[in-house]
Amino acid sequence: MSISTSTESVPVLEKGRKNIDAWERRFNDYCIYKKWRGIFNATEVRPLPLSPAELAAIPVTSRYSATNDRKRDIEDFKGRSKAAFAGLCKAMQEDSRIYASAEVVSRCK
Numbered sequence: 043m044s045i046s047t048s049t050e051s052v053p054v055l056e057k058g059r060k061n062i063d064a065w066e067r068r069f070n071d072y073c074i075y076k077k078w079r080g081i082f083n084a085t086e087v088r089p090l091p092l093s094p095a096e097l098a099a100i101p102v103t104s105r106y107s108a109t110n111d112r113k114r115d116i117e118d119f120k121g122r123s124k125a126a127f128a129g130l131c132k133a134m135q136e137d138s139r140i141y142a143s144a145e146v147v148s149r150c151k
Contacts, residue, residue: 069133078129081119088119
C-alpha cells in the first residue's frame with residue numbers, strides 16, 4: 043500500500059482509488075493535524091476585517107491590538123486555505139477523474 047502515514051506529507055490516493063477507505067481516514071486525520079478540517083467541512087468561518095461598528099464597541103486603548111489580531115487571523119485563514127487546496131490537489135494527483143477536471147487544473151496553475 044502506497045498511502046503515506048507520515049504527518050509531514052499528504053496521504054495520496056492510489057490509482058484506481060485503491061484502498062480508498064484507509065486513505066480517507068488518513069486524509070481526515072492529516073486535515074485535523076494541519077488544521078484544515080474546518081475549512082473543508084465549512085465549520086470554520088472566514089474572519090473578516092473589523093467593521094466600523096465593531097471598532098466602536100472596542101475600547102480605544104484596545105483597538106490597535108484588536109485590529110492587528112484580526113489581520114493575523116485573516117492571514118492565517120488565507121494561508122491555511124491555500125495550503126488545504128494545494129494539499130487536496132496533491133492527495134488527488136493520481137485520480138485522473140478528479141485531478142484532470144478543468145476546474146481543478148485551472149486552480150492549480
